[in-house]
Amino acid sequence: MKPFAVITLILLISGFSDVTAQPVTEAPLKETITQLDRTYFEAYNSCNIEKQAEMYAEDIEFYHDKGGLTxxxxxxxxxxxxxxxxxxxxxxVEGSIEVYPISEYGAVEIGFHKFHNNEEPDAISEPGKFIIIWKKTEATWNITRVISLH
Structure with a gap:
């Protein structure tokens, strides 16, 4: 039997043939992260650079599929x-946020959003996936990593 076939057989026998991540059911954490998302993007949409700066960690890593790494x-x-x-x-995209705790660090937020070009109000915007890593400190939550896919 070929190695790939053996691995497939093992996965089928062990029940891992249809593994998908499940969103966290911890309502308080999801509410917290959803509110943080709302706060950040209100600042983003209103050009509140000071608020955005406050929410980003000093060691931010921003991965953009078109723009590269910052x-x-x-x-x-x-x-x-x-x-x-x-x-x-x-x-x-309403209802798209999933939140997963990261033990002794913070949380991962995954969701879909659309970006609208204000200079082309009739242009169609397709949803893109995003992943944000939030770090919890004693005083606050900060964005440490972002993956933005369009």
Whole structure:
């Protein structure tokens, strides 16, 4: 039997043939992360760079499928100010947020959102997937990693 066939057989026997992640059922954590998402994107949509800066960790890693990797908080904020402010708004796809706890760190948020070009109000916006890693400190939650896929 070929190695791939053996692995497939093992997965079928062990019940892992249809494994999918399940969203966390811890309502308080999901409510917290959903509120943080709302707060951040209200700042994003209103060009409140100070609030966005407050919510990003100093060691931010922002992965964008089209723009690449940004690891400088200041470069990210400068890019948002230059390319997003007044030009783009974000809309969450309702009901799409999933939240998973990360023990002794924080949480992972996964969801879908749309971005609207304010200069082309009739343009159709397709949902894109996003992943945000939130770190919980004693005083606050911060965004440490973002993966933005369009």
């Amino acid at each position: 690891t400088s908080k200041q470069d990210l904020l400068d890019s948002l100010k230059k390319n997003i402010c007044g030009k783009v708004t974000r809309e969450l």
